[in-house]
Amino acid sequence: MSGHFSALLRAEAPHHGPRVPVSVLTGFLGSGKTTWLNRLLASPDLSGTAVIVNEFGETGLDHDLLTAAAPDDVVLLPNGCLCCAVRGDLVQALGALMDRPGQAIQRVVIETSGLAEPGPILRTLLLDPLLSPRYRLGTVFCTVDAVLGQSSLAQHPEALAQLAAADEVLLTKLDLIADPAQTAPLRDCLAQLNPSATVRALGPDGVDLLRQRLLAPGPDLAPAPGPAFYHPLAAPPTGPSHLADVQSFVLWRDEPLDLDGFAQWLDLVVAAQGEKLLRFKGLVQTVQTPEQPLVVHAMQHLFHPPAYLPAWPTADHRTRLVFIARGLDREALESTLDVMARRRRPRRPT
Structure with a gap:
C-alpha cells in the first residue's frame, strides 16, 4: 500500500484561486499570546483579520480581552485541546468566516490554548477537503516566556510540542529581565530543540515585527543551509524533564537520492516511528531533478x-x-x- 508521502508526490497540484492564509499563534500558559495579539490587531493595515480563540475550560475569557478586534471577527472555540472532539467546530468556524457577508476575510489567526498541541490544527487545515481549497497554512508562531520558558519546556510536553511546530519563536516578557545576556541559555535551548525556527525578541518594536510577518506571503519551508543548521542537544536541566530524550539531528547525503526510493523510505519511517517525530524538514537532491531541491516538511504523521x-x-x-x-x-x-540509496543507485554502463 502506498504511504502518505508517496501519494502526495503523485497527486496533481489542485488549481485554486487565492487562498486565505491561516496563521497559528501557540505558546504555553502565561507566555503572552493574548497580550501581543491584542496589540497587533490594533494595526490599521490588519483590518480584515479574523481571530479564532481556543481556550481551556468551560468559560472562555481571552476572546473578551481582544478589544482591538471587531466582535464579529472573533470566534471562540472552547475545550482547549482542539482535538478530534472540537475539530468539527474549527471546520465550521472557518467555513462561516468565509461565507459571511460584508468585508472579505484577508487572513485568519488561530490563538491556541496554552495547553494545546498544534498538531490537530495543522492536520485539519492541510487535510480537510472543505478547507484546503479555501485556506492555506500561514506562519506558526510560538511565544516563549523569557523568564519561565526554559522550565516550562523541561516540565511540560505541551510546551515542547508547541516549540517543535513553530516557524517563528517569539521571546516575550523581556522587560522583566535586567540583563539581555540572561536569555542566552534559553536561546541556546530553543536553537537546539528547533534549529529550523527563527527566534525573535518581542521588544518595543514587537508589534511592527509581527505585523510584517502576518502581511508576508508565508513561511519559507526550506531549512537554513550549511552545517550551522545542526545543533546537538545540550544536557537537559536538572530535575524532572521532558527534554532528556529529545534529539535534534541532521542526516546528510552527498549523492542525489532516487525520488521513489526516498519516498518509500520516508513512508516506512513515518509509519513505524511517526509518533516519535516532533518535527521533520528537509531539502532533498533527487536523481530526477538534481538542480531543483525538493522541500519536505512533516510533523508526526x-x-x-x-x-x-x-x-x-x-x-x-x-x-x-x-x-x-x-x-x-x-x-x-x-x-x-x-540501504535504500545503494539499492536505488543508478547502474553505470559496463
Whole structure:
C-alpha cells in the first residue's frame, strides 16, 4: 500500500484561486499570546483579520480581552485541546468566516490554548477537503516566556510540542529581565530543540515585527543551509524533564537520492516511528531533478504537500534531513537510508 508521502508526490497540484492564509499563534500558559495579539490587531493595515480563540475550560475569557478586534471577527472555540472532539467546530468556524457577508476575510489567526498541541490544527487545515481549497497554512508562531520558558519546556510536553511546530519563536516578557545576556541559555535551548525556527525578541518594536510577518506571503519551508543548521542537544536541566530524550539531528547525503526510493523510505519511517517525530524538514537532491531541491516538511504523521524550489539557495546541493524527535534511533535511520540509496543507485554502463 502506498504511504502518505508517496501519494502526495503523485497527486496533481489542485488549481485554486487565492487562498486565505491561516496563521497559528501557540505558546504555553502565561507566555503572552493574548497580550501581543491584542496589540497587533490594533494595526490599521490588519483590518480584515479574523481571530479564532481556543481556550481551556468551560468559560472562555481571552476572546473578551481582544478589544482591538471587531466582535464579529472573533470566534471562540472552547475545550482547549482542539482535538478530534472540537475539530468539527474549527471546520465550521472557518467555513462561516468565509461565507459571511460584508468585508472579505484577508487572513485568519488561530490563538491556541496554552495547553494545546498544534498538531490537530495543522492536520485539519492541510487535510480537510472543505478547507484546503479555501485556506492555506500561514506562519506558526510560538511565544516563549523569557523568564519561565526554559522550565516550562523541561516540565511540560505541551510546551515542547508547541516549540517543535513553530516557524517563528517569539521571546516575550523581556522587560522583566535586567540583563539581555540572561536569555542566552534559553536561546541556546530553543536553537537546539528547533534549529529550523527563527527566534525573535518581542521588544518595543514587537508589534511592527509581527505585523510584517502576518502581511508576508508565508513561511519559507526550506531549512537554513550549511552545517550551522545542526545543533546537538545540550544536557537537559536538572530535575524532572521532558527534554532528556529529545534529539535534534541532521542526516546528510552527498549523492542525489532516487525520488521513489526516498519516498518509500520516508513512508516506512513515518509509519513505524511517526509518533516519535516532533518535527521533520528537509531539502532533498533527487536523481530526477538534481538542480531543483525538493522541500519536505512533516510533523508526526502529517506531511505538508512536497514542493520544488526553483533553485538551490546556496552552492551546497547536499541533501539534508532535519529531525526533532523523541527517542528516535538515528543510527537505524542512517543505515536504512544507506540501504535504500545503494539499492536505488543508478547502474553505470559496463
